[in-house]
Amino acid sequence: MQTLSIHCSKSYNILIGQGLLDQAGEIISPLCPDSKMCVITDSNVKDLYGGDNNPLYRSLKQAVHKVFEYVFPAGEASKTMTTIEGILDFLAAHHFDRNDVLIALGGGVTGDMTGFAAAIYMRGIRFIQIPTTLLACVDSSIGGKTGVDLPAGKNLAGAFWHPELVVIDPAVFATLTPDLWRDGLAEMIKAGMIADASILQDLAVQTETVAGQTEPFADSLDPIRNLTSLIVKALQVKAAIVEADEREAGQRQLLNFGHTIGHAIEECSNFAISHGHAVAIGSVLAAAGAERLGWSSAGNADLLRDLLLKYGYDLDPGFDAPALANAALSDKKRRGDQITIVYPVRPGNCKLKLLPIDDLQQFIAFGLDYLMP
Ligand SMILES: NC(=O)c1ccc[n+]([C@@H]2O[C@H](COP(=O)([O-])OP(=O)(O)OC[C@H]3O[C@@H](n4cnc5c(N)ncnc54)[C@H](O)[C@@H]3O)[C@@H](O)[C@H]2O)c1
Ligand SMILES: [Zn+2]
Structure with missing residues (x-):
C-alpha cells in the first residue's frame, strides 16, 4: 500500500493498494469508531461492489456498528439537487448526526454528490472517497470540489469540502469499459x-x-x-x-x-x-x-x-x-x-x-x- 498526503485547508491521506476494499472496515473504523456510516453509490456500482456479499460491506460491517446504503440511478443525469434532497432526507430519516460519516463508492458523479451532501447536511459532516473509476481516482476524488449540475449548466452549484480519507483499490478498474x-x-x-x-x-x-x-x-x-x-x-x-x-x-x-x-x-x-x-x-x-x-x-x-x-x-x-x-x-x-x-x-x-x-x-x-x- 502507498500513502500520499495532501495539505490544504485540511490535510488528508490517499491510500492506494490492490485489495484495499477488503480492508476498508479496518482502515476506516479507527477514524470514526462510534459513527454510523452511509455508503452512497450508483445502481451500476452497487451491483459490482456494493451489497452485503461484497468485500467492502463485509469488512465495514465487521468493523462499524451500523452501515446504511443509499443507491441512486447511475449517470450524470442523476447529478442534481433532487438526488441531493433524496440523500439528505434519507440521512435525516435514519437519524444521522454530526458524528456520522458518508462514504462515496463510485465515480465522479457519486463523489461530487456525496461530498456536496456531506458539506451541507447539518452544516457539514465527514465523508470518505472510495473512487471506482479511473477518472474519479486521479482527478475528482481529491481537491475538495463537490457539487451538482443545474439545468443552466454543469457543476453550477457546489461547495469546497474535503474528504477525511481517500481509499483507492485499483482492482475495481477491472470492470471499467x-x-x-x-x-x-x-x-x-x-x-x-x-x-x-x-x-x-x-x-x-x-x-x-x-x-x-x-x-x-x-x-x-x-x-x-x-x-x-x-x-x-x-x-x-x-x-x-x-x-x-x-x-x-x-x-x-x-x-x-x-x-x-x-x-x-x-x-x-x-x-x-x-x-x-x-x-x-x-x-x-x-x-x-x-x-x-x-x-x-x-x-x-x-x-x-x-x-x-x-x-x-x-x-x-x-x-x-x-x-x-x-x-x-x-x-x-x-x-x-x-x-x-x-x-x-x-x-x-x-x-x-x-x-x-x-x-x-x-x-x-x-x-x-x-x-x-
Ligand atoms: N470534483 C472534481 O474535481 C471533478 C473533477 C473531474 C470530474 N468531475 C466530475 O466527475 C464526473 C465524471 O466522473 P465519472 O466518469 O467517474 O462519472 P460516473 O460517476 O458517472 O461514472 C461513469 C460510469 O461508470 C460506472 N462505474 C463506476 N465505477 C465502475 C467500475 N469500477 N466498473 C464499471 N463501471 C463503473 C458508473 O456507474 C457510471 O455509469 C462528472 O460529473 C464531472 O463533473 C469532478
Ligand atoms: Zn476533467
Whole structure:
C-alpha cells in the first residue's frame, strides 16, 4: 500500500493498494469508531461492489456498528439537487448526526454528490472517497470540489469540502469499459502535460497488451503497465496544484487544460461525448492553437495526438469553430470579455493566457485546421 498526503485547508491521506476494499472496515473504523456510516453509490456500482456479499460491506460491517446504503440511478443525469434532497432526507430519516460519516463508492458523479451532501447536511459532516473509476481516482476524488449540475449548466452549484480519507483499490478498474478507461486516462495525460512529462513517456512506451499482442489499446485498456505508479504521479500533480491554490485564484486553473474547449464539445454533443473524451480532444486543439499563434514551439500537439490515437480515442469533435466558441463562452470560466486558455509550453509545463473572447473562435479554428485538415 502507498500513502500520499495532501495539505490544504485540511490535510488528508490517499491510500492506494490492490485489495484495499477488503480492508476498508479496518482502515476506516479507527477514524470514526462510534459513527454510523452511509455508503452512497450508483445502481451500476452497487451491483459490482456494493451489497452485503461484497468485500467492502463485509469488512465495514465487521468493523462499524451500523452501515446504511443509499443507491441512486447511475449517470450524470442523476447529478442534481433532487438526488441531493433524496440523500439528505434519507440521512435525516435514519437519524444521522454530526458524528456520522458518508462514504462515496463510485465515480465522479457519486463523489461530487456525496461530498456536496456531506458539506451541507447539518452544516457539514465527514465523508470518505472510495473512487471506482479511473477518472474519479486521479482527478475528482481529491481537491475538495463537490457539487451538482443545474439545468443552466454543469457543476453550477457546489461547495469546497474535503474528504477525511481517500481509499483507492485499483482492482475495481477491472470492470471499467474501454471508454471509461479512456475517460480517466485523458485526465492522467492532462496531469502529465501540466507538470510531469514522465507520465506521458511511460504511456507512450506501452505498446503491448497482456497477451503480448501489439494491438492498440482499443478493446481493453486493462493491462496498462505501472498503473499504480501512474496514478500516484497524477495524484501528486493534482495535490501540489491544489495545495498551492485551493480556491482556484490562479494556478489551479492549470487543471483546466483541455477543459475550456472540452466542455464546449461535451455541451455541443449534448453530453453524448463523455467528459474525458472531450477533454482529450480539447487538449489537442488547445495545444495546436497555441502553436499556430506562436505561444509555444511545435511538437506538443503531435505528442498529444499520437498518444491519444494509440489509446484508441476518436479525435473528431464533430462541431465547427463557431459552435464550439459559442458553447465555450457560456462556460462559467469566462471572465468578462476574456477567457483563460491553458496551453502547453512543453511536455510537463503548461501556462495560462487570457484571450479576448473575440479571438476564441479563431483559436479553435486553428486547432481544428491541425486536427481535421
Ligand atoms: N470534483 C472534481 O474535481 C471533478 C473533477 C473531474 C470530474 N468531475 C466530475 O466527475 C464526473 C465524471 O466522473 P465519472 O466518469 O467517474 O462519472 P460516473 O460517476 O458517472 O461514472 C461513469 C460510469 O461508470 C460506472 N462505474 C463506476 N465505477 C465502475 C467500475 N469500477 N466498473 C464499471 N463501471 C463503473 C458508473 O456507474 C457510471 O455509469 C462528472 O460529473 C464531472 O463533473 C469532478
Ligand atoms: Zn476533467
